[in-house]
Amino acid sequence: MNSDNGRSVSVWMATQDTPAGPRLAEDAACDVCVVGAGIAGLTTAYLLSRQGRKVIVLDDGPTAGGETARTTAHLVFYNDDGMSTIERLHGTDGLRLATTSHMTAVDTIEEIARRESIACDFHRVNGYLFITPGGQGMDFLKQELDASHRVGRREAHFVERAPLDGFNTGPCLCYPNQGQFHPLKYLSGLAEAIRRNGGAIHNQTHAASVTGGSPAKVQTSQGRVITAGAVVVATNTPVNDRVVMHTKQHPYRTYVLGFKVLKGSVARNLYWDTLDPYHYVRLQELDEQHEVLIVGGEDHKTGQANDPARRYDALERWTRPRFPQAGELLFHWSGQVMEPVDHLAYIGRNPMDEPNVFIATGDSGMGMTHGTIAGLLLTDLIVGRPNEWEALYSPGRSPLKGATTYVKENVNVAAKYGQWLTPGEVASESEIAPDTGAILRRGASKVACYRDSQGQLHQFTAVCPHLQCIVSWNGLERSWDCPCHGSRFDALGKVVNGPANTNLEPMG
Ligand code: FES
DSSP states (O other): OOOTTOSOBOHHHHHOOOOOOOOOOSOEEEEEEEEOOSHHHHHHHHHHHHTTOOEEEEOSSSTTOSGGGGOOOEEOSSOTTOHHHHHHHHHHHHHHHHHHHHHHHHHHHHHHHHHTTOOOOOEEEEEEEEOOTTSOOHHHHHHHHHHHHHTTOTTOEEESSOSOTTOOOOSEEEEEEEEEOOHHHHHHHHHHHHHHTTOEEEOSOOEEEEEOSSSEEEEETTSOEEEEEEEEEOSSSOTTOSSHHHHSEEEEEEEEEEEEEETTSSOSSEEEESSSSOOEEEEEEOSSSEEEEEEEEEEEETTSOOOHHHHHHHHHHHHHHHOTTOOSEEEEEEEEEEEETTSSOEEEEOTTTOTTEEEEEOOTTOHHHHHHHHHHHHHHHHHTOOOTTHHHHOTTSOGGGGHHHHHHHHHHHHHHGGGGSSOOSBSSGGGOOTTEEEEEEETTEEEEEEEOTTSOEEEEEOBOTTTOOBOEEETTTTEEEOTTTOOEEETTSOEEESSOOSOOOBOO
16 A cells, blocks of 8 residues: 555555545535544544444545554553653553553454454564663663552563573563554454444545534535534644644654564564663564564654664664574665653644544554544543543643653754754755755755656745744655654655645745
8 A cells, every 4th residue: 555654665555455435525514524544533433433423534645544554553551651751740640541541442452353353463462671781771670660560550570581582681571461463454444344334434635624613614625625513633743733732742753674584483572672762573474484573763853864774774783683583674664753742642622722623643652552542532522421531631731741851842843943044955956866855045945856756856945834944855755854843745745744734835
């Protein structure tokens, strides 16, 4: 299948097509309109359709063609920002609720796959957290264990080493009964189930505006209008919010390699180390004899580095000594992580005081479980059922629990406006090789120039339409990435990631 978020191809995209729905051709009315056909949007639509609600899902690309196609799909209640960190920021009760919600999400995915007969390679696996030199050490592991036990996760325990041949991790923490699956097989099945329940999914349909009220409305860029009792904006990062949410979460790119291994040569589990950014490892079936060893890490802020070869090289150098079973390199891809300043997703009523508009964002590197939590929580909010997770995930919550990160990240954003004053990356268009891009200075303006593989030059203003930062070239994904809040545009200027909701302006 295609992803509209970049050129690299994940193991998921290479092994599963998702069903395509027709473009929305006329005005429509429904109970709930969901914008965004990733895991958060489709889970919400599915659960509401089971409650008898008429749902319409819109996506401007393919189903699950955004960041859901670029995850590594670890299904865990262990929080990758640290159980002790979540407890420090949200209290013991907050950690208990967060842990319970992620466990419920894994159970929900398993239950939906069983109920709808979705063959999505779901497996229960253990998670192992081990120390890597340069990362957090034994004190951290003990803190993590204590925090886990305080919220009742007594099954977490120390083991002498992770069950890996050829690599002695040393003492590490084991979190039993986590999960993994193939996200695109799962979402393909979910999309079919939504249709069976009477819902509709419209691809290649861009939601140009969302207006709260009774009814709420979504207008598409073709001028069609959907009137709905409620609208859910599940577009990875909300395209209907200009400022507030984007000061509370920050975009990162993460990198992934997939190596061919003989089936069974690496024990099927989840593995994470204690570096920052950390490495994350799992396996995925490939064929009768082989699996893919999936290794991720090397994160950086979106739009603030363009050195994918160095990052892939570092990942491979980390992997080969630890996993000598790793054979041919089959896949490499990258994805985007939205990191909330206090490390929990924002799910609930849009804080912009728009009646009947809901958002789900801030995956925090746990997008599959946070997306499923979004489906459960938003369904309850929309049908009027109380949900004990509501306050924990409220998009309106204060960012002050994560005040240090909030200040640091927003100072970083402010500094990026200095790029208005810097020279261009190249002096003239002639320096731009085919199928690459660069920023040029032309008088007071900065121009994003892409030369396609036929040699034709395409020029756009380099000013991001969200809040006017200067975009930068992403050579791996052939995209223009904004270093401020993570908007992304394909090589020809079409928006592929919010918060921007319009394209880069073409220049002559
Ligand atoms: Fe906010 Fe570009 S994403 S200015």
